[in-house]
Amino acid sequence: MGYFYKSNRLRILNVSWVLLLFTGVLFNARIGLTAEFATSKEFRQYCGQCHGADGAGRGDAARYLYPKPRDFINGQLRLATSSNMIATADDIKQVLLTGVPNTSMQSWKQLSDGLIDRLVIEIRQMQIQGARQRVTLALLEDGLLVDGDGKLNLAGQQVVEDYTTQQTVPTGRWVAPAGLTVNTGVLEDGRKIYLKQNCHKCHGTDGEGSFGVDLVDDQGFPTFARDLVHDPYKAGSQFQAVARVIQLGMPGTLMPSSRVLDDVELAKLTYYVQSLGKAPPRLLGNIQRYHRAIGFRR
Ligand code: HEC
Ligand code: HEC
Numbered sequence: 001m002g003y004f005y006k007s008n009r010l011r012i013l014n015v016s017w018v019l020l021l022f023t024g025v026l027f028n029a030r031i032g033l034t035a036e037f038a039t040s041k042e043f044r045q046y047c048g049q050c051h052g053a054d055g056a057g058r059g060d061a062a063r064y065l066y067p068k069p070r071d072f073i074n075g076q077l078r079l080a081t082s083s084n085m086i087a088t089a090d091d092i093k094q095v096l097l098t099g100v101p102n103t104s105m106q107s108w109k110q111l112s113d114g115l116i117d118r119l120v121i122e123i124r125q126m127q128i129q130g131a132r133q134r135v136t137l138a139l140l141e142d143g144l145l146v147d148g149d150g151k152l153n154l155a156g157q158q159v160v161e162d163y164t165t166q167q168t169v170p171t172g173r174w175v176a177p178a179g180l181t182v183n184t185g186v187l188e189d190g191r192k193i194y195l196k197q198n199c200h201k202c203h204g205t206d207g208e209g210s211f212g213v214d215l216v217d218d219q220g221f222p223t224f225a226r227d228l229v230h231d232p233y234k235a236g237s238q239f240q241a242v243a244r245v246i247q248l249g250m251p252g253t254l255m256p257s258s259r260v261l262d263d264v265e266l267a268k269l270t271y272y273v274q275s276l277g278k279a280p281p282r283l284l285g286n287i288q289r290y291h292r293a294i295g296f297r298r
Contacts, residue, residue, distance in 0.1 A: 083248070086170040093117070177266050190273070202255075229278055
């Protein structure tokens with residue numbers, strides 16, 4: 001937590017100084033700070049044991065799980081289809097309908113459509129409240145942009161609005177490059193790009209994951225780059241989903257973005273990565289995933 005909080009605060013401060021240069025419309029609303037998000041009965045009933053009654057990811061079962069349940073207040077959602085990598089309501093709904101492969105996050109499609117839609121809205125609200133709270137606390141703690149009675153001044157409130165927008169409002173959908181005819185030449189080029197882009201440093205030259213690197217997620221937990229040969233992909237194995245994760249990265253993880261690749265390079269690399277996968281994908285238990293994350297070989 002400490003690690004996450006510090007790095008996040010640094011990011012907020014950087015952003016806030018940049019945003020200060022653009023003081024647009026000033027909002028008059030006072031920024032209220034509530035300690036906890038008031039979750040619904042249904043959220044606590046169905047999701048609370050893992051995601052926590054407050055949505056911060058530390059439910060009673062969380063200690064036994066790996067990867068850990070998402071912290072909806074301060075964590076970033078991994079599965080986003082928008083070009084700024086902020087999950088849309090549809091992205092969250094998709095997760096509720098299908099679950100996240102190879103994790104304890106199961107499908108909730110047995111719930112009614114209406115309830116699923118309400119839970120989606122609730123998660124979006126937690127993200128918005130979390131963003132507001134982070135930036136407000138950071139400003140207040142450092143005494144930045146506060147007026148005489150210790151509350152944020154108008155410029156401070158503007159920073160809070162801008163930061164919250166930047167952290168929670170998705171832009172348009174990311175569009176995948178056109179496909180190519182796959183042949184050995186394309187796959188050979190893809191392999192060269194894989195090595196040139198240093199994918200093998202984390203995913204291994206054979207794609208099975210590298211054991212030499214220490215990786216952590218946004219909460220400071222150890223993590224492991226996807227085994228591209230055996231693991232299922234969280235975002236799905238279709239061309240456009242794999243291409244998107246490669247180009248944009250995965251929020252909250254060390255899976256980097258590769259925006260330098262042009263469309264043809266991206267397509268070649270995507271086909272190469274897809275060609276590594278062996279069906280059917282291997283599913284592991286929480287303990288096995290944890291062992292791998294802390295560096296045990298199978
Ligand atoms: C048995 C434990 C468990 C329960 C119950 C559970 N989840 Fe999860 N959930 C997880 C785990 C673990 C992850 C993290 C998966 C990962 O890191 O890829 C997760 C991730 C998520 C994500 C994040 C996906 C992303 O893009 O990052 C959403 C949204 C989510 N859960 C919603 C819910 C909702 C809503 C409920 C209740 C209807 C619920 N979960 C119930 C364990 C659970
Ligand atoms: C710094 C280490 C690192 C590098 C470099 C890296 N990745 Fe990853 N990659 C990860 C991690 C960590 C994950 C797993 C994220 C998670 O789910 O927690 C991942 C996940 C993935 C996934 C799975 C996506 C999904 O939907 O589950 C693919 C595909 C992938 N990486 C491809 C690549 C390619 C191609 C490159 C080179 C351009 C690359 N990675 C470079 C660390 C890395």
